[in-house]
Amino acid sequence: MVLPMVLLKLTDWVWYQLLANSCQRAARKVRNYGSPKPHQLPQPPSFPNITKCELNGRKSHTLVCDIFGGLLRSNSVFPYFMLVAFEGGSIIRAFLLLLSCSFLWVLDYELQFRVMIFITFCGLKIKHMESVGRAVLPKFYLENLNLHAYEALASTGSKVVFTSVPRVMVEGFLQEYLDVDDVKGTELLTSGHYFTGLLSKSGLLMKHRALKEYFGDRIPDIGLGTSSLHDDLFISLCKEAYVVNKEDSKSNSSTSVLPRHRYPKPLIFHDGRLAFLPTPLATLSMFLWIPIGIVIAIFRISVGIFLPFKIAIFLATCTGLNLSVKGLDSTSTKSNHENRGVLYVCTHRTLLDPVILSTALAKPLTAVTYSLSKMSEVIAPIRTVRLTRDRKKDGKTMNKLLSEGDLVVCPEGTTCREPYLLRFSSLFAELADEIVPVAVNTKVSMFYGTTASGLKCLDPIFFLMNPRPVYYVEILGKLPKELTCAGGKSSCEVANYIQRKLGDALGFECTTLTRKDKYLMLAGNEGIVSDNKRKN
Template identity: 60%
Template sequence: MASFLKSNILNLFAPSSSPNQLPMYPGVTKYNLNGRKSQTLVCDMHTLIRSQSFFPFFMLVAYEGGSIFRAFLLLLSYPILLVLSNELKLKVMIFITFCGLRLNDMQKVERAVLPKFYLENLNPHVYEVFASVGSRLVLTSVPRVMVDSFLKEYLNVDTVKGTELQILGQFFTGFVSSLGLLENRTTLKELCGENLPDIGIGSFNLEDDLDLISLCKEAYVVGKEDLEKTMPSSKYPKPLIFHDGRLAFLPTPLATLNMFLWLPFGLLLAIFRLSIGALMPFLPCKVVIMLYTLSGMEMDLNVSNLSSISRSSGKGKGVLYVCNHRNNADPAFLILALNNKNRPLTSVVYGVSKIFRLITPLRLVNLSRNDRTKDAEKIRKILSQGDLVMFPEGTTCREPYILRFSSLFAELTDDIVPVAMNLEVGMFYGATASGFFKVLDGLFLAMNPRIYYSVHVLEKLPFQSTVGGGKSIHEVANDIQKKLAHELGFECTTLRRKDKYMILAGSDGVVPSHSGNRS
């Protein structure tokens, strides 16, 4: 019984296969990469990725584009899907995932969520072959809207053909178009006629794949052993710097079930953790750290030389802590690292939710973002009264990159202390660019079973490395960006906050102050 279930799970949403079919073509590792730039390649989308099932990618659309209730319904349908034919499985999946889904919501998921998970599941052997040719064609029976953006923007695919969905106004109906599910062999003949692709790649045990690649001049197959190797992020065809969505894991059936079972416990845990944050001003830092540790949070708080952090320039009473930005909770953990409540800490923000203001343990001051002179005056006033923490990136970044720093801070003081921040979660991301209910960002972060936070407070910037010491404001900003990247093992990028929101949300990220911040 167990082996039967395992077999069905592995083949869910894969084309029909023949158990007696023997490989007729050489393995993909036998392919000669040289001299292929004038040739054309064709493959199915499922051949490009290592995942044996498209269920997790439908779940991502259901959860991130729809709602948690749609995702739960999709999970409930899973046992039924196991006993359906492949064609009926896919149609049921499409209906549950897309019925009533807004086109705009699907576009956001396609652009900002799915590429991360496709890249993490990209088959490195197949991609080597894919990148060696001059022209690429991808066919798939899954909806084209789920793969089109990724294939064209990250893999430079020339032509993408997939199942088309019915649309009514600005919504999907949940049904496929009158053309039905895409049939690879027929579509390839219609597209290419007599000029068929030079190279075809397929899975050795999938009959539909073997039927497709038999039309090509050369054909190669992907075996089970080729699914084991993962592609390191350093070899991605395009760097993954920005992505969005709540889920930090690939939602396979088992992983999704674990998430739903965890939710009641996660909610209680989040209430406990948020209560600790709200009480932080009244509790000793050591007690707060102990309580967070008991809640399953791992912290690495390191201050290089606390005694060196003192005013020296005479331009103000306070010290400016310049940090890279991982989450809205960064300032609270900086307070724990400094372990000094005798020096109040203020953070400048661009508008945050009322709930965040209630639970944060430090003073928040809004900046306009549009008026540099006015913002500079506010910052100088804060520094004349005490210490200040700033995030020159202007937004959070999830991946191991540090965005380009705004240089405003460098012209305001020479008492600058760089702070390297890092955050790792396993289930939910605590910040989104275009997600619903951004007011719940803190709740989602606190619901993670495991949270790792590191805060490394570095040595204060030497006077000769500041504006007062002869450096330009841009040199100071770039120098600190590089210091933090080196400390964290991250990479520097010239991309800014505006680039993030144009990529993820199709806007500049500026929202009314009552709507909550963009992080």
């Protein structure tokens, strides 16, 4: 029974491809039969490009659009379902969604959506979807916003988005980042704290029907969509209609990319493991790489633990790790009359920052951390000491460690993936006069080596699983004594100065945000958990 149905679908698809243009013209004639309404516009070939939309004087106007194919440069919904499946569900759920690509192309529009929704959401916890919608999806939406579509949206006073994807996937981003007034999308059935993977009684949202129901006799001022038949019906119900051409939707079109400095809201924090947009081909490449990546990560960890610094760097470089070191360590010959160690102050990108610095300097360092998993402590090739977040106790601990040797500290208190520096704690400035700022940055192509809501013990492994991870280290040189507390500066002045110095070296923007702000935004807590969990 299944095989005949598949063959029937395949035949239907071929027939559609051969006669698509003629069928579309016939559908237009049927739809336009009779007396046309005065606000109906010419058919898609006559609809102007979004670049022709006049932006001035639009504050009293209403714009309607879809996020896919309208606001985003690509109308493909698969990567965003994959993000939910992988980040909110599991690797098994993501693999099943990838397998569905083998037959999705023979299904019709509505059935494709139903299959993807079922695989992605069946048994998924509601709180996990909320976490993905808040901390993962916004990054990918912002990176794929169409510049011209965003400008049109921002110029209007009222904005309503209609989309066939589940509302929970887009509503948070649209309202928080784009100030959209209302979002109409497909509604999902839930059972307790879980999604069932089934649609509500209203079924899959059809944009043109939803628009008529929402506005009634009123006519929206601007409609934005693509030249597809679905969007043709949708935007034809507006006073003005504009389309986003295929050329504008290509992800590599530089003219349609929204620059970071034009983001409606700065993207400072985001979570999740995937560092790429998981298109079907990119996702397949990831699954093929994972077994190889695990072996390479174990090898990179092993050479760091058991081999001398120079040999470890050479072997790690042979596996694709790119370590770039700039600047000279001027503290090799100690001149400190108190015979105390040097305090290295680093920007914080991953848990490996102290290890990479120790390797770059080719000398052992001690790293202080607020909370570290047992696994990370075991695989760390350098000494690690936990702090308690009690300022007085931590000060004594760091003083003692400095009397024993060189110490590395990351005063941001947590990692940040984007080109921003969080507020520096001033405690380190009170403890040492010999301070060396170190600018650290990373670049990954497949997996992020940090997480706010996942398992912290896997952070180093995920980073080292990347095919060609990059670590950039710049040693800025010892801070002059007159700029330290010994020179009359307050600890806050020293901390702020070093933050600005490191920000300038990396081209990062300094902020006053803290670890608490990050975890409240990404995980809904303050990032402090009991010792037995060790997840912050």
